[in-house]
Amino acid sequence: xxxxxxxxxxxxxxxxxxxxxxxxxxxxxxxxxxxxxxxxxxxxxxxxxxxxxxxxxxxxxxxxxxxxxxxxxxxxxxxxxxxxxxxxxxxxxxxxxxxxxxxxxxxxxxxxxxxxxxxxxxxxxxxxxxxxxxxxxxxxxxxxxxxxxxxxxxxxxxxxxxxxxxxxxxxxxxxxxxxxxxxxxxxxxxxxxxxxxxxxxxxxxxxxxxxxxx
Numbered sequence: 001x002x003x004x005x006x007x008x009x010x011x012x013x014x015x016x017x018x019x020x021x022x023x024x025x026x027x028x029x030x031x032x033x034x035x036x037x038x039x040x041x042x043x044x045x046x047x048x049x050x051x052x053x054x055x056x057x058x059x060x061x062x063x064x065x066x067x068x069x070x071x072x073x074x075x076x077x078x079x080x081x082x083x084x085x086x087x088x089x090x091x092x093x094x095x096x097x098x099x100x101x102x103x104x105x106x107x108x109x110x111x112x113x114x115x116x117x118x119x120x121x122x123x124x125x126x127x128x129x130x131x132x133x134x135x136x137x138x139x140x141x142x143x144x145x146x147x148x149x150x151x152x153x154x155x156x157x158x159x160x161x162x163x164x165x166x167x168x169x170x171x172x173x174x175x176x177x178x179x180x181x182x183x184x185x186x187x188x189x190x191x192x193x194x195x196x197x198x199x200x201x202x203x204x205x206x207x208x209x210x211x212x213x214x
Contacts, residue, residue: 145175
């Protein structure tokens, strides 16, 4: 039996091992600006895993390059990024234990997805991976993690302390804290980015025990 009334998953890096796909796509898009810029692009992307790609594009142009980002250029970047990543994300391997957990628990606990991926793209990915049926709903950008979680709480009538958010970034953690839900971090090498007080798992194989005991 679960001690939680609902579980909310980030997608990249929590359910599927797709973070490297998007990292490479960002690096490729900004390769024309030189290696130092690419290094900063990659570092910012990895440090802000739950952030919308559009917010990242704006940061890269406005802060790193000191350039304005027009609507047309933003749309071009988004289209090229999508062309590079969507098929690769669909084909990415599962985080160990994730598929088994979804298959076992989706009929007994309401499961949700809260991702920084644009919502329509996220829903296509879930459909093409044939896993949409595991989730009560899936939400993506432009909504933030806090906004998504607050919507889930309101619409489901859940108590915040009875909802678990699982993420691999500090933005995921901060969104859960602002919404008042519990949080579990997924560790991704090389280091633990979360504060010592935050419970973490290396993959999803220990999630069954966590939801029963916490």
